[in-house]
Amino acid sequence: MKKLAYHSFFAIVVLMLSHCKTEKKEPSVTGQEAPKAVTIFEEGEIEAYDESLWSIVPKESKIEVIAQGHDWTEGPLWLPDQEMLLYTDIPRNAIYSWxxxxxxxxxxxxxxxxxxxxxxxxxxxxGLLLNGEGKLVLCQHGDRQLALMQSPVMEPSANYKTLARAFKGKRFNSPNDAVYKSDGDLYFTDPPYGLPQQMDDPNKELDYQGVYRLSQEGELTLLTTEFTRPNGIAFSPDEKKLYVANSDPELAIWKVFDVMEDGSIRNGKLFYDVTQLVPNEKGLPDGLKVDNDGNLFATGPGGVFIFSPEGKVMGKIKTGQATSNCAFNKEKTTLYITADSYVLKVTLKS
Known part of the structure; x- marks a missing residue:
């Protein structure tokens, strides 16, 4: 999601004030500045709304800082073979590793x-993700496309192949987040956050913000246009449900859909509504991930919400920052969080 891309003036002011409170430094890219010791993120806390949270997050867990000083972090992706995290800094047009x-x-x-x-x-x-061959796929704001990095992940180069950039001859707005289904089909969202003037940008070619499916054969299907700002997207463990976040301050919600055998989605229902929280807490529904038990870790106002599959809020990882996205390690025993200028991590139950 775009950091200053909220649809209301108030939300923009809130984010500007949050910057005034955060001392930002250049991220260490040479290994000379950032400490190797664990740094506890003192501004945040883990809050339980139900005792069931402690079966997912140990009571002794703390929010730890693993990187800071960025402009706006997004797209966390764990590379299991390399035991390495990738994440983006969208304003800097860069990806970092940790x-x-x-x-x-x-x-x-x-x-x-x-x-x-x-x-x-x-x-x-x-958004960043790996395809079935272990290659890096990127949701590229500036170039308004889904792209594949053609070099191996440990030999990165800015040499990209376009996977999709238009629907029926009209350019995408700015692909934001994506998820692969186990059959190789790619589902992704397309809000206007990468366009310089967003909804009013003269180069905006589509009159809606869509959710799409790109089949492994390359066929592109528009799944729905019902979202004003479609953002984070994830499947349930059995892939029978698809969750989509809407990052509109006037309709800050998550919806859940049934996934049909042909890959289409039906029966969209409200999963959870946090619109009433937007005036008082930083952030909007954004990136989300689902654990092996079907619990949702969804970034939203104030941090990361932890939902049961039925939509019960068990707790919240409160960051005090506009929080964009999250990702698990391979074993799903660690949650990595991108929040404003920070990258954070939280230990989960093994």
């Missing part, structure tokens, strides 16, 4: 816009 015991390093630049003199504030890649 390993346990090491500092964050610049991984790839440019990440989402290959041209010059981008007029907006969000040129870089947003």
């Amino acid at each position: 390993k346990e015991g090491e500092e964050a390093k610049l991984y790839l630049q440019p990440s989402g816009f290959m041209g010059e003199n981008f007029e907006g504030s969000e040129p870089g890649a947003n």
